[in-house]
Amino acid sequence: MRFANADVLPYDFTNLADTIGGYSTELKALVKQLQRDAATRKRNIDMGFYQLAADPQNPMALPGPLSSPPDMDFSALDRALPSSRLRRTSSTRAVWLV
DSSP, X not given: OOSTTOSSEEEOOHHXXXXXXXXXXXXXXXXXXXXXXXXXXXXXXXHTHHHXXXXXXXXXXXXXXXXXXXXXXXXXXXXXXXXXXXXXXXXXXXXXXX
């Protein structure tokens, strides 16, 4: 079958749906991890762990606080992502575009 002369083209969007869903999950996890890292660094600075671990024979600059990403609402992203509709459609049958 030649695609150039076909009336309809067969496309399977399963991989696209999985990729988009993976990006969304990865983005949410990254924001949470950055928030945890910033909170841990702030706690360590407040408790003086870096000053206690500093070597007086080899002085180095103490690390500063990390900027924490703000709390983000991903509900708009979840609604905008077509991954659930694509996954549902592609799992039942191939999607045909005209």
